[in-house]
Ligand code: SF4
């Protein structure tokens with residue numbers, strides 16, 4: 001349809017602008033990350049971004065799509081940043097590359113590219129890597145030990161042998177034990193650097209509120225996600241304070257804030273109707289808690305999001321809002 | 330401006346209003362154009378019948394097209410002069426198709442017919458309505474629905490609110506604003522006409538809060554007239570001036586797509602319509618001019634009182650379009666359209682002409698895939714899911730678009746406005762609607778053909794049967810005659826008269842006379858059976874016809890507004906077809922702009938998916 005019809009006035013907006021605002025909203029969290037955990041994350045972000053852009057360009061070329069238009073839309077960078085931020089900061093560089101390649105090539109382009117992917121690409125990357133490289137995906141800097149910047153880079157680029165001197169080179173079960181052992185006490189996770197996680201989470205929260213304010217996302221998903229997770233955590237904690245961590249611990253620990261504001265809100269793979277968003281996000285929050293607490297993985301956000309992604313068509317179909325004038329019919 | 334509770338409608342957008350530039354100067358009168366071309370079909374409903382011929386001299390205000398049916402409105406000569414042409418002429422329509430026009434060469438004298446003011450209060454309401462129709466009063470907010478047809482309250486629901494629309498929410502347009510500022514007293518008098526006809530409990534005049542001068546002028550005029558109308562400032566939010574949105578904001582009522590607003594005790598008129606209603610009754614002036622905002626890429630944006638039929642390019646020239654002007658938008662930038670033919674005449678629906686330039690309206694960025702961000706759904710004032718409809722429209726799954734209520738879409742453009750992927754959503758919806766209508770029409774045509782075939786078969790059979798009956802009768806008469814002759818002969822020979830008796834029944838029917846020469850091809854039993862069959866068929870046909878009448882169908886029983894939409898869609902469709910000839914080939918393209926708005930309904934009982 002070549003000829004142009006109304007509206008002739010358009011809001012000054014674009015996919016690129018939406019994506020840029022998402023990236024901007026991540027910046028406070030990244031700054032806190034650098035200050036509290038170390039600059040290694042910057043290397044990870046750079047690796048992820050470059051890999052994502054290269055993979056995106058290659059796929060666009062293969063699929064014969066306009067390169068400049070799509071490469072500039074910023075969606076690949078958002079995916080890359082989310083991969084980097086959910087992976088351990090000291091993960092080897094090639095792990096980040098593998099994750100991003102998975103996200104961009106398999107989860108995004110093989111499903112049809114921008115707007116077509118039924119699954120959250122960053123979470124596909126996380127899930128694939130944690131299943132394939134459980135040990136590497138669980139190496140977080142240990143509590144209280146602030147790794148020197150040089151040391152972080154050494155680890156990322158494989159200049160020092162891993163495991164040696166690693167503060168928390170724990171396989172999954174050990175992590176889990178640690179988590180279990182810590183439960184009942186409020187406070188940060190033991191295998192994380194002090195209370196860094198909570199501070200970073202609060203920064204993500206601030207960025208997320210910025211997105212709500214800018215109307216890039218609506219309140220539904222974060223509210224339902226955090227509400228459902230907090231509620232379940234709260235009930236179990238009230239029931240057995242010694243056996244379960246308190247809800248604040250859960251909401252500020254792990255990837256809850258990042259998940260609630262930046263991951264579950266991915267519009268392409270999430271529910272779209274207001275009620276659908278509530279159901280979708282509550283599902284993610286509950287599943288994430290269950291997997292995190294009772295499952296075999298350190299955090300359950302990725303699997304929770306992917307499981308709920310599958311339910312999206314059904315959720316959307318059954319939650320279509322009533323149209324104007326039809327509310328009482 | 331009384332304090333009252335206002336309601337909100339969902340969605341809406343806030344485009345830059347761009348109104349300031351055209352309100353600095355008072356309304357001016359546009360000079361007499363070199364030619365006026367008055368389209369006969371300027372309102373929803375029947376196309377008026379032309380009353381003049383080429384060569385006729387007409388006076389200003391003389392009726393040149395007579396309303397055809399109840400939902401129709403007369404058209405009049407905007408100035409005195411000579412009829413030069415009655416025929417197809419460029420139209421103010423996105424399709425670019427021609428329409429039936431009366432083209433008048435002005436004589437420069439601008440001589441009026443004899444104008445008669447009427448004391449409408451002394452007349453029965455029915456007569457007032459007829460007057461409004463014959464004066465060509467139609468909705469000037471853009472919908473051009475014949476106003477008289479909206480002045481009848483529902484039989485079962487009492488009229489509660491009369492909503493007067495002075496919101497004028499579209500960017501750039503300021504003609505209602507200026508009208509209210511300068512002619513508030515007459516607007517108020519016009520509102521009183523509608524009030525008297527409808528007898529609502531309340532009259533609410535809604536004006537967007539970016540027009541404080543207009544609101545003040547109206548409040549003043551209401552007070553001066555001693556009326557109890559309420560002037561209400563409503564928040565500036567496009568499309569607050571949509572009838573349904575304004576009704577919602579002022580009364581809290583949501584009129585669904587399938588209902589008349591009077592069925593919910595509310596009715597809505599535009600301020601300019603009220604003004605023309607008063608000019609018609611109070612001054613005897615039919616609707617031959619209207620206020621038009623000339624704005625956009627022009628040197629001097631301003632509102633003009635313009636004769637209907639004025640060529641748009643000639644009109645726009647008054648405002649001094651700048652050199653890079655490359656088109657004319659009729660209406661606002663949200664719902665208007667680029668006029669395909671610059672000499673197309675101003676019509677009653679023309680509220681604004683915007684000089685288009687690439688600088689003012691930059692070419693659209695390339696379309697990206699939908700990222701399901703939901704911005705469109707949040708902006709939609711009808712609470713639709715535009716991206717879902719888009720998805721299905723693109724896939725040509727039109728049934729699904731209907732499931733997602735595509736016909737509730739008012740094409741306000743909010744969704745396209747906000748879409749970060751720059752998808753021309755409304756364009757897809759227009760396309761889908763036109764395709765759906767086209768399919769309905771094709772189906773109707775096929776059903777119609779079937780009905781006609783069945784009817785022909787039925788008729789052939791009946792004719793055959795009638796012929797047989799005739800033959801049988803003739804044979805019987807023959808036999809009767811013979812018998813009578815025989816009887817006469819016998820009588821003359823002194824035979825008993827009773828012999829003639831058996832002949833009598835013969836005259837009335839073939840009967841069981843063995844005497845009949847075997848001329849009748851039908852036995853009496855067969856004839857009787859055929860007659861019975863015909864009767865049954867006739868009854869079935871009647872029942873069928875009745876069912877068709879009573880079953881609401883997708884394209885029957887449309888409100889005139891919907892019929893207009895069909896006509897518009899047909900026209901757009903024709904245009905689409907022109908442009909995408911290879912893609913959209915349908916053999917039976919109708920000249921839609923001039924086609925009757927509603928497809929003639931053949932008597933079928935096809936179970937079209939009615940809601
Ligand atoms: S606004 Fe555009 S990109 Fe967003 S959901 Fe609607 S159609 Fe898709």
Ligand code: SF4
Pocket residue numbers: 708709710711712713715737738739740741742743744745754755758
């Ligand atoms: S054009 Fe239709 S779908 Fe789009 S916002 Fe307006 S009513 Fe909703």
